Structures are given as C-alpha cells and as structure tokens.
Amino acid sequence: xxxxxxxxxxxxxxxxxxxxxxxxxxxxxxxxxxxxxxxxxxxxxxxxxxxxxxxxxxxxxxxxxxxxxxxxxxxxxxxxxxxxxxxxxxxxxxxxxxxxxxxxxxxxxxxxxxxxxxxxxxxxxxxxxxxxxxxxxxxxxxxxxxxxxxxxxxxxxxxxxxxxxxxxxxxxxxxxxxxxxxxxxxxxxxxxxxxxxxxxxxxxxxxxxxxxxxxxxxxxxxxxxxxxxxxxxxxxxxxxxxxxxxxxxxxxxxxxxxxxxxxxxxxxxxxxxxxxxxxxxxxxxxxxxxxxxxxxxxxxxxxxxxxxxxxxxxxxxxxxxxxxxxxxxxxxxxxxxxxxxxxxxxxxxxxxxxxxxxxxxxxxxxxxxxxxxxxxxxxxxxx
Numbered sequence: 007x008x009x010x011x012x013x014x015x016x017x018x019x020x021x022x023x024x025x026x027x028x029x030x031x032x033x034x035x036x037x038x039x040x041x042x043x044x045x046x047x048x049x050x051x052x053x054x055x056x057x058x059x060x061x062x063x064x065x066x067x068x069x070x071x072x073x074x075x076x077x078x079x080x081x082x083x084x085x086x087x088x089x090x091x092x093x094x095x096x097x098x099x100x101x102x103x104x105x106x107x108x109x110x111x112x113x114x115x116x117x118x119x120x121x122x123x124x125x126x127x128x129x130x131x132x133x134x135x136x137x138x139x140x141x142x143x144x145x146x147x148x149x150x151x152x153x154x155x156x157x158x159x160x161x162x163x164x165x166x167x168x169x170x171x172x173x174x175x176x177x178x179x180x181x182x183x184x185x186x187x188x189x190x191x192x193x194x195x196x197x198x199x200x201x202x203x204x205x206x207x208x209x210x211x212x213x214x215x216x217x218x219x220x221x222x223x224x225x226x227x228x229x230x231x232x233x234x235x236x237x238x239x240x241x242x243x244x245x246x247x248x249x250x251x252x253x254x255x256x257x258x259x260x261x262x263x264x265x266x267x268x269x270x271x272x273x274x275x276x277x278x279x280x281x282x283x284x285x286x287x288x289x290x291x292x293x294x295x296x297x298x299x300x301x302x303x304x305x306x307x308x309x310x311x312x313x314x315x316x317x318x319x320x321x322x323x324x325x326x327x328x329x330x331x332x333x334x335x336x337x338x339x340x341x342x343x344x345x346x347x348x349x350x351x352x353x354x355x356x357x358x359x360x361x362x363x364x365x366x367x368x369x370x371x372x373x374x375x376x377x378x379x380x381x382x383x384x385x386x387x388x389x
Contacts, residue, residue: 031082034326035357036068040088040117042241044338045305045313045346047102052095052111058317058331058351062090062115062189070356072326078183078298079326080134081356088117088189088352100200100210100271105309105343107198107228107271117352119190119238133332137185138297139245142178146245148292148337170290170339171307172347177300183321184297184332186244191235197287198273199342201227201262214264214277228265228273231287231342240293241336241350250290261285287343293336296352303335305347313347329355 041060042050051061068087072079091114098108118131148170202224203212212226236249266274294301298319305313319333336348 031071031073032326032359033069034072034359036070036083036087036354037064037357038088038352038354039063040350040352042239042348042350044348045102045308047099048097048109050111051090051092051113051115052097052109058333058353060351060353061092062088062117064354065089070354072356072359077323077325078135078181078321079323080132081330082132083118083187085118085120085122085131086116088115090115096272098268098271100267103309103343104209105200107200107265107267108273109198110196111193113191113193113195113235115189115191117189118187121238122188122190122242123186131187133183133185133187133296135181135183138176138178138182138295138299140176142182144174144176144245146174146176146294148172148248170292170337171345172303172305172337174292174294174335174337175302175304176294176297176335177302178297179299179318180321182297182299184295184299184319186242186295188241188243188293189239190237191239192237193235195233195235197231197233197343198265198271199229199231199287201229203227203267210271211267211269213266214275215266226265226267227262228267228276229262229285229342231285233287233289233340236291240291241348242296242334242352243293245294248290248292251288285342287340289338289340291336291338291348293348294334296332296334298330298332301333301335301349303337303347303349305337305345307339307345308347309344315347315349317349317351323356327356327358329353 039060040062041055041057043057044050049055049057049060053061055061064087069084070087071082092112094110094112096108096110099106100108123131203209204216204225205212214225216225234251236251238249240247240249263276265276268274296319298321300316300318303313303315315335317333317335319331321330322328323330331354332352334350336350337345338348339345
C-alpha cells in the first residue's frame, strides 16, 4: 500500500509542478493585422484600407504566449504569425509626392521575421513592460546617439555617414510596453518617376501625344526605377539601426519613356521603347521599436510639405484578453524620390486562454500513470 500511495503522491506532485509551469506561460488565440505607411500616400502592402488597419493578417490558428501575473502580460509571438503575399498592385501617388507618378509592387511580408528579434534567429520575439527601452521621452536623430547632450533637440540631424533629415520622438504613456521586433520582406517595387509633363492647364493629366511647343513644354515622360525592400525591416527594430538598400535598374525596356498619365498619377500607357534599362533608386532607412505609447515622426525634407505624424498605441487587455495596438516610427531617404516619414501599426486581439500542461509535461504524466497501471497489474498477479 505504501508503494502505491508513494506513486500516486508523486503523480500529484508532478501535476502541481507542471500546472505551475503552464500557469507561467499560456497559449492564447490571436487575430489581427498590421500595416506600414511610407509618407502620406504609400501603404505597405499597397491597398485602399484606411489606417491603422492593414493587409498583413494573422495566419489561421495564430497564437500568442502570455505570462501569468498582473497586467500588462508579457507577449511572445511565433515567427510568421502575421503574413501577406499578394499579386502585383499599382497605386498612383502623385497627389502626395510630386516626384512620383505611381508605385507598382509585388511583395511578401512575414512578421515576426525569422531573424526579427534582437538575439538572433527565433529569439527576442517578445513584447513586455519596459521593452521599449530608454527614458520616458526619447528624441532620436538618425546617425546619432539617443538624445545626445550636444544636440538634444535634433536641430541639425544626421552625420556625415548618414545625412538624413528628420527625427523620431517616443513618449511614454505608462509602462513603456513594447520592444524591438522586425519582419521579413521580399519582392520588388517598380517606381514610375516624373521626368517631365506637358499640360497647358496644369501638371496632370498629361499625354505623350501632345505636341511639344513653347506653350505646353515637353511631352509627358516617365523614368522607371526599381526598389527592393530590405530583407529584414527597420521599423519595429531597436533604436539606431540603419540599412541601405542598393536598388537595381529595371530590365529593358525601361529607362526614360513617353507616357499617358491620369490626373492622380496612374500610368495609363507607354508608347516608346525605353532608353536603357532604367535606373536604381537606393535608399537609407532608419527605424525605432514598437510601443503602446506615443510616437512622433518628423521628416522636414519630404517633397512638398514636411511630413509630421503622431500616432499612439493602446492596451485594453484585461487578464491578458482583449485588444492591443503597438506603433513604431521610421525615416527614409531615397536617392531619386527623396525623404519620407514612415510608421507602422500592429493591431492584435487576444482571445480566451487555453490552460493546461506543456506537451512534455503531458507525455511525462502519461508515462507515469501508465507505470502506475503496470504496478497495479503486477500486484494483482502476485495476489
């Protein structure tokens, strides 16, 4: 009898241990979406859904691990919990950026990326209180340390290595919940850049068929340039991270072409062969981490009106269940099309949790109970 009691007592003890372990980190169903935005007019991925919603959606069956204890609960995301893979998409952007007619993309995005954490592949994919590091208010100029004593207001941003205007300001609204997590991207963006337009009454629409006269100037011309996203995105990553994408010339026929362009910048048709294979549009990009606080992105060098955006996250989870929105900011400067203020949103809804043992604990407990059954059978045989 004492042996039987001992085995069952051990089973109870192990149950308590594994239950405690399961309490420390539980799995919750996850839904939601994410989007990025380049300047005023270019959502990433391209689409017509108004901000803050986006087309990078939580995959079917997505889950998030959350710790026990008081709110706000720490959140750990699995690689690729959010995904987008879409067909070619054209978006006219001339009304927001007078240097560009349209952008055509074919991209794939996964968030978090396989190397999207701060500690290498598969690690660091966690949001937590204090995860947005730094002081309650951080003002950061690209190429410089965070709020350097010599230039705390970023009045002369940039360095000789990364001269780019603008700054990011992160302001805490509570516990600085968030952290640095980045996504992976692949694909291309084919950019139709304004070379010259001809229209007596205004810049657009323009038509390659118009005669070239002193009254209407040169015919409508477009230069095609190729931009490729950085494989690991900058927005959402730690402060002071930087990446340069070299871009590549589009294949022939590209280059400078005659075109017919609609009033919003959509390229309706091109008629003449391209002169050469087009040109590259290299870019320098900076980004900051995700936060539920407030982010100000200021890009004074944007084409036309300076771009200034203010966005704020939120956390309405109770006991780990509910909605949470994290935001991040970024800055970019492209050789051909200029500078932009960028930002991104991560919108998540966490459902009811699924308590229970870990798979290892369940397997070990099953083995233990099976051993107890064998013991009973042997005792019965001996009797």
